[in-house]
Amino acid sequence: MNARRSQLLWFWLFTGPALLGFICFSLWPMLYSLWLSLCQDDVVTPSRFIGLRNYIYLFFYDPAFWQSVKVTLIFTVVQVPLAVGGALAMALMLNEKVRGLGFWRSVYFLPSILPQAAFAVVFGFIFQADGGLLNELLSLGGIKGLAWTTSPEWALPVLIAMSLWAFGYPMVIFLGGLQSVPRELYEASRMDGAGAWARLRHITLPLISPVIFFNLVMGVIGSLKVFDLAYAFSVAQGPNIQPGGPARSTLFYGLNLYQQAFGYFHMGLASAMAWLLFAFIVLITVFNFRFSRRWVHYEN
Amino acid sequence: MSIRFRSVLFWLSAILLAVVGFWWAGHSRKPPPVEGQTEISWYLIITPLRDLYEEQAAAFEKLHPEIKVNIYWVPNSDYNVKLKTLAAAGQLPDLFLCGDVWISYLLPFTRDITDLVLRDAEEIGLDDYFPEIRRAMQLDGKYYIVTEYMNLSLLYYNRRLFREAGVPEPTAEWTWDDLITAGQALTRPATDDDPGVWGSSRVEGWWGEWLIYVRQAGGRAFTPDGRRCLLDSEEAITGLRFYLEKSSKHGFSAPAGFEPLNGFVNERVAMIVGGHVNFWLNYNEMPGLDWDVQLLPKGPVKRAGGEIAMAGYSISSTSEHPEEAWKLAKFLTRPEAVAAIVERGSLSVRRSVAEAVMKKEGPRANPHNLEAAYRQFKYGEPIPHHENFIEIMLQIVQPEVDLMLLGELTPEETGRIAAKKVNEFIATFSPDGPQ
Numbered sequence: 001m002n003a004r005r006s007q008l009l010w011f012w013l014f015t016g017p018a019l020l021g022f023i024c025f026s027l028w029p030m031l032y033s034l035w036l037s038l039c040q041d042d043v044v045t046p047s048r049f050i051g052l053r054n055y056i057y058l059f060f061y062d063p064a065f066w067q068s069v070k071v072t073l074i075f076t077v078v079q080v081p082l083a084v085g086g087a088l089a090m091a092l093m094l095n096e097k098v099r100g101l102g103f104w105r106s107v108y109f110l111p112s113i114l115p116q117a118a119f120a121v122v123f124g125f126i127f128q129a130d131g132g133l134l135n136e137l138l139s140l141g142g143i144k145g146l147a148w149t150t151s152p153e154w155a156l157p158v159l160i161a162m163s164l165w166a167f168g169y170p171m172v173i174f175l176g177g178l179q180s181v182p183r184e185l186y187e188a189s190r191m192d193g194a195g196a197w198a199r200l201r202h203i204t205l206p207l208i209s210p211v212i213f214f215n216l217v218m219g220v221i222g223s224l225k226v227f228d229l230a231y232a233f234s235v236a237q238g239p240n241i242q243p244g245g246p247a248r249s250t251l252f253y254g255l256n257l258y259q260q261a262f263g264y265f266h267m268g269l270a271s272a273m274a275w276l277l278f279a280f281i282v283l284i285t286v287f288n289f290r291f292s293r294r295w296v297h298y299e300n
Numbered sequence: 301m302s303i304r305f306r307s308v309l310f311w312l313s314a315i316l317l318a319v320v321g322f323w324w325a326g327h328s329r330k331p332p333p334v335e336g337q338t339e340i341s342w343y344l345i346i347t348p349l350r351d352l353y354e355e356q357a358a359a360f361e362k363l364h365p366e367i368k369v370n371i372y373w374v375p376n377s378d379y380n381v382k383l384k385t386l387a388a389a390g391q392l393p394d395l396f397l398c399g400d401v402w403i404s405y406l407l408p409f410t411r412d413i414t415d416l417v418l419r420d421a422e423e424i425g426l427d428d429y430f431p432e433i434r435r436a437m438q439l440d441g442k443y444y445i446v447t448e449y450m451n452l453s454l455l456y457y458n459r460r461l462f463r464e465a466g467v468p469e470p471t472a473e474w475t476w477d478d479l480i481t482a483g484q485a486l487t488r489p490a491t492d493d494d495p496g497v498w499g500s501s502r503v504e505g506w507w508g509e510w511l512i513y514v515r516q517a518g519g520r521a522f523t524p525d526g527r528r529c530l531l532d533s534e535e536a537i538t539g540l541r542f543y544l545e546k547s548s549k550h551g552f553s554a555p556a557g558f559e560p561l562n563g564f565v566n567e568r569v570a571m572i573v574g575g576h577v578n579f580w581l582n583y584n585e586m587p588g589l590d591w592d593v594q595l596l597p598k599g600p601v602k603r604a605g606g607e608i609a610m611a612g613y614s615i616s617s618t619s620e621h622p623e624e625a626w627k628l629a630k631f632l633t634r635p636e637a638v639a640a641i642v643e644r645g646s647l648s649v650r651r652s653v654a655e656a657v658m659k660k661e662g663p664r665a666n667p668h669n670l671e672a673a674y675r676q677f678k679y680g681e682p683i684p685h686h687e688n689f690i691e692i693m694l695q696i697v698q699p700e701v702d703l704m705l706l707g708e709l710t711p712e713e714t715g716r717i718a719a720k721k722v723n724e725f726i727a728t729f730s731p732d733g734p735q
Contacts, residue, residue: 006304013308040729043388044408053728061724063696130560150557152706235377241505242694246557247702262381264691266729 037272042265054272065273067248068256071156075252076223079160084215087167091174092200105175112168117232123162124149124236149237152249159250163229170215177211178204209296217288224281227254253277339368340624341393343383346373348581352640353632360631367624380405392616394625398445399611400436404687410444411615416626417443424630425650432677433649436610439685445612446629447649449577449641452680453512453606454673455479455597456564456572459590461486461497465570472672474597476516476542479573483552486570499552500571501563502543502705507683507693509574510701512606514539515681516599521693526686529722531697532715538600540711544704556705565589573597574606580645584665593667595676608680610649647673688729696721 037054039047058065094105111119126133127148135145148154185203194202205212230252234243243259244251257277261270344353350373357369372393374382380402386392387409398406417426426434429447437445455470462469467485470478483499490496503509511521519536522529530536546553554560563569565586573596583591596606613629615622631637639653645665648654658670667673683689697718704714 009305009308042408043384057728061721061728063699063721128561129558130554147555147557152702152708242698245505245699245702247706247708248699259695262385264688264695265384
């Protein structure tokens with residue numbers, strides 16, 4: 001066996017399992033779901049080809065589709081900057097040399113370990129209209145509380161507030177980025193009379209801009225796929241609120257897709273939704289990368 | 301063959317051996333089936349009556365040593381998903397809990413048991429079932445479920461709260477107006493020391509209550525063939541309006557979103573219109589909760605309109621042991637088994653059991669007015685057997701009803717918008733294609 005054939009054998013041997021896994025568990029299901037998106041399929045009876053009818057229904061008739069797009073976009077636009085900004089602020093604070101730094105870092109990271117479902121249940125109790133902790137506290141001050149979780153105006157803001165609590169992962173990534181900023185730059189700028197704000201604006205932020213960009217991209221992708229938080233939130237409200245309720249005010253795209261797929265077994269419709277989401281995420285990521293050239297600075 | 305290639309072959313063989321070894325070790329842990337014994341699987345929703353069902357399974361196995369029953373408990377919220385997923389994987393259980401509300405949804409993999417029911421009609425006591433239940437057991441004249449228990453919409457009320465407010469208890473002659481008058485008299489605003497009482501709960505989030513009013517006002521959700529939504533009719537809108545005005549005009553139900561959690565159990569709600577028989581067990585476990593039931597108040601057009609729904613057992617269409625599964629289904633629905641469930645707090649689907657309970661002397665658990673509950677049978681209406689009924693009601697109609705309760709839509713707009721959206725859905729997803 002010559003060297004080239006031997007190299008080829010090793011190549012296939014090492015990439016083969018991963019490639020096989022990708023083909024069986026990613027590529028094939030994706031292509032199959034593309035086919036399903038053109039069919040009416042309820043899992044148990046044979047699929048029926050219906051052309052683009054699923055897409056037409058989603059775009060023009062489905063009462064939930066555009067609402068779920070709207071809810072998800074609002075969440076993304078509000079939550080991602082707050083989450084990234086909050087994580088950055090925490091990382092900046094935890095990057096300072098204070099006593100018990102390790103302890104504080106652990107404490108602030110801790111909520112990220114908790115499952116989102118547990119968060120949703122606990123926050124559900126806090127924000128409950130009748131007898132909830134927040135309204136009870138407000139009533140002590142003579143303020144009549146609101147139906148936080150059961151009114152369409154407040155349910156989404158409550159969910160956004162809930163999601164901000166778990167900022168541990170982006171915070172840790174920011175911390176890593178902050179620690180790679182050369183100390184000499186700060187020392188030199190201090191000697192030149194730069195204040196804290198100037199150092200942050202002209203040294204820290206430009207140098208960690210790739211990290212900010214990474215967290216932003218991951219945050220956007222994550223927010224477009226939110227599911228567990230919204231699902232657990234509705235379940236925690238009891239039977240009076242349907243998943244995505246009240247009045248579809250927390251009907252995230254991912255939750256809507258799940259309901260179509262596993263609540264009602266409209267696999268064709270759910271597949272169409274999944275492909276639309278995929279296309280949107282690709283578009284938004286491409287846009288992010290294009291836009292990032294203006295403000296992200298790489299060392300090389 | 302190069303040394304490298306040999307070592308690759310060696311490692312591949314080692315991995316293969318390890319995989320086969322692990323598979324064999326795992327596989328061999330399963331106890332071998334007893335010779336001559338048939339194993340059947342039985343899927344159930346987790347229930348407080350779990351001990352009762354496990355006792356039933358043990359008694360059945362004792363009676364039929366040739367059959368081994370494997371029970372699988374599934375949480376309520378995952379039940380239908382689990383069944384459909386099992387159907388897709390070709391691993392359906394032999395016997396599963398099914399109800400007339402879901403039968404259209406599960407029909408593609410449910411066995412038509414008409415032949416078994418008619419063959420063993422005498423043995424199962426088909427005539428012993430209330431006629432309304434027997435009707436609900438069938439779909440297009442065919443039997444798919446053998447019934448074990450049921451739900452019936454009733455008027456539930458807290459006797460202590462009625463006494464304290466000096467309001468006479470509900471009678472069978474009550475109308476919507478009486479409900480309003482009593483509800484208002486029972487409502488007690490919250491103060492610093494008193495969490496207050498609402499005259500009536502308002503069931504939100506599903507059709508449990510508002511569909512009663514729609515029907516009692518002469519409306520209906522769909523045409524009989526299920527092809528068109530009728531919530532935009534004048535009658536349906538009257539029903540929706542009453543549902544809304546319980547709070548917004550008459551003030552005896554909590555505003556949307558402020559319904560007290562477990563209000564009836566916590567004695568913060570004096571009445572429930574509709575309710576669910578499954579909760580009787582919970583009510584009776586609450587010390588001091590003195591409750592009873594009455595016929596639903598009459599609507600402007602008719603008394604009928606409350607829901608009658610039943611649940612029992614179905615055999616999967618792919619079961620390899622339908623006869624054994626059928627034996628278990630018969631065992632679980634025999635009068636003694638139904639009586640055991642009724643005793644824990646439920647309504648009987650069998651006449652003989654109902655009569656025995658009512659004749660029984662000595663103290664009886666709540667509700668006392670079982671006569672009214674059984675009278676309500678003839679006013680109960682099953683929900684339409686539309687293959688997408690649950691989805692349509694929860695996903696399309698309910699969000700509009702939610703908006704109405706929040707004052708963002710009028711009942712007229714709610715009916716009109718909901719009907720339009722439902723009809724678009726039916727047109728797109730009807731099994732016969734777009735209309």
